[in-house]
Amino acid sequence: MENVSEVKKLIKESNNIVFFGGAGVSTASGVPDFRSATGLYNRENDSDYSPEYMLSHEFFVNHPDKFMDYAKENLMIDGIKPNACHKALAKLEEMGKLKGVITQNVDSLHQEAGSKNVVELHGNLRDYYCTSCGKNFDLDYVKSQDGKAVCDKCGGIVRPDIVLYGESLDQNALSYAVSLIASADVLIVGGTSLVVYPAAGLIDFYKGKKLVVINMDPTPKDKNADYLLQGDISKIMDELVEGV
Ligand code: ZN
Numbered sequence: 001m002e003n004v005s006e007v008k009k010l011i012k013e014s015n016n017i018v019f020f021g022g023a024g025v026s027t028a029s030g031v032p033d034f035r036s037a038t039g040l041y042n043r044e045n046d047s048d049y050s051p052e053y054m055l056s057h058e059f060f061v062n063h064p065d066k067f068m069d070y071a072k073e074n075l076m077i078d079g080i081k082p083n084a085c086h087k088a089l090a091k092l093e094e095m096g097k098l099k100g101v102i103t104q105n106v107d108s109l110h111q112e113a114g115s116k117n118v119v120e121l122h123g124n125l126r127d128y129y130c131t132s133c134g135k136n137f138d139l140d141y142v143k144s145q146d147g148k149a150v151c152d153k154c155g156g157i158v159r160p161d162i163v164l165y166g167e168s169l170d171q172n173a174l175s176y177a178v179s180l181i182a183s184a185d186v187l188i189v190g191g192t193s194l195v196v197y198p199a200a201g202l203i204d205f206y207k208g209k210k211l212v213v214i215n216m217d218p219t220p221k222d223k224n225a226d227y228l229l230q231g232d233i234s235k236i237m238d239e240l241v242e243g244v
Contacts, residue, residue, distance in 0.1 A: 024191025
């Protein structure tokens with residue numbers, strides 16, 4: 001692919017790269033996305049609810065036991081490890097070339113790979129808190145209880161610090177993401193279908209001429225890309241940072 005060597009040159013020459021990624025970044029680590037062949041939509045589910053509804057604020061409030069069982073089974077996966085894409089981005093940051101990673105994922109794999117400046121637009125599954133008194137808990141506490149997790153201080157219901165469907169994004173995270181993107185020299189967007197707003201609208205804040213889109217399937221933003229790389233993002237990112 002001719003584009004790979006061109007993008008490699010951009011990466012070599014820049015010290016202000018920003019990466020914006022979605023579920024496709026973590027599929028090679030075994031984290032399910034929503035709509036691909038192995039995604040949540042195509043999994044057996046013993047209820048009639050859609051995955052999106054089961055991860056919604058409304059479902060959490062009305063069915064806290066089912067919500068937590070579903071989240072434990074499908075999101076809080078044991079033994080997942082960063083893949084070549086996470087590692088490539090951590091390496092670029094360490095080299096002083098990458099300013100930040102903006103992610104729609106909640107799996108913490110960027111941090112596990114060594115990335116320091118990570119904007120988690122949809123929160124994370126490391127942190128939990130009581131919806132009544134605000135006391136903080138960790139994943140082990142939540143996993144030690146069947147169904148919903150209950151606060152040991154006040155008996156309130158404990159929830160993950162993720163953004164559920166029907167909830168708005170954290171405004172601080174969003175404005176920081178906007179500022180990173182607006183001032184980026186090279187913007188690499190990957191592993192996201194770019195159809196879910198407001199996240200998809202973020203890349204409109206990029207004003208440069210070095211927009212790199214990496215994806216397995218075509219996206220609505222492909223026409224805006226200055227460089228388009230199609231394929232497995234973990235393989236492509238690995239190739240892009242090799243020898244940089
Ligand atoms: Zn509490």
